[in-house]
Amino acid sequence: MRGGMAGKKRSAALSTAAIEMIASRFRTLGEPLRIRIIQELESGEKTVSQIVGAVGSTQPNVSKHLRLLQEAGIVGRRQEGNLVYCYVSDDSVLHLCDAVCTSLGERLGRDARVAAELNRGMGRRR
């Protein structure tokens, strides 16, 4: 048995490595621009330029964030000639985003205008 905390009866705590992996995934999603990018890719793959145009940031910046998303296994890419098409390679993050939208929307309730947006989700109605 690992985890040498002298006998505690709780369900075994996750290892530091596991915890870090979980936190890391959340951290990757913790940037507005990356959420924007993901939302943009939700409707299908797009080239880097298209993403740049859609999210309103600079090309190097988007490129950097795309690399992070790729390294996190969230986004994949496919090169075609001079163009690089990006796509969401892990659908679970879409569910995560949707779950957050829902819970935030519920919390805000009817008083806030943002709530409607959030309740509408990130586009993946079905």
Added chain:
Amino acid sequence: MRGGMAGKKRSAALSTAAIEMIASRFRTLGEPLRIRIIQELESGEKTVSQIVGAVGSTQPNVSKHLRLLQEAGIVGRRQEGNLVYCYVSDDSVLHLCDAVCTSLGERLGRDARVAAELNRGMGRRR
């Protein structure tokens, strides 16, 4: 191709405010210590001291993170005499954590030892 930004035929993009709220929630969960704290509270409310002892950090640090979690509406507190009992006030974050555990576990597959842990989840499935 130029920047033609007219393409809003798909689901309308979320407002900056909404995006920021979503990212903010993820960002709050993007810290290992906060994940640890949440996991610790999963089995029921605990005092600050208990949490400090369980997660292996300093009291001021835990206090600071607890405040963040509280401001994010993730953790609530109940004071009883000198003690402050903390608890998870938003169950949706537990589902988020679980979802992340699952997807990470799946991705790692059987080769990694961490996968088993992750697949076991954060403890909530009794």
Added chain:
DNA sequence: CAACTATATGACCATATGGTTATATTGCCA
């Protein structure tokens, strides 16, 4: 009241990271 415990807060530092600018790389085409 004093002394002790539990928790919060403030100041501080070190580091990580987002954004920018400039430049490199790669592929296409005339």
Added chain:
DNA sequence: TGGCAATATAACCATATGGTCATATAGTTG
């Protein structure tokens, strides 16, 4: 081949944030 377009990379800076230490506050008990 030269030159242009798409993307990546590097260097850099400003800021946000986690951790620590010292201290303040509040509640309890003698």
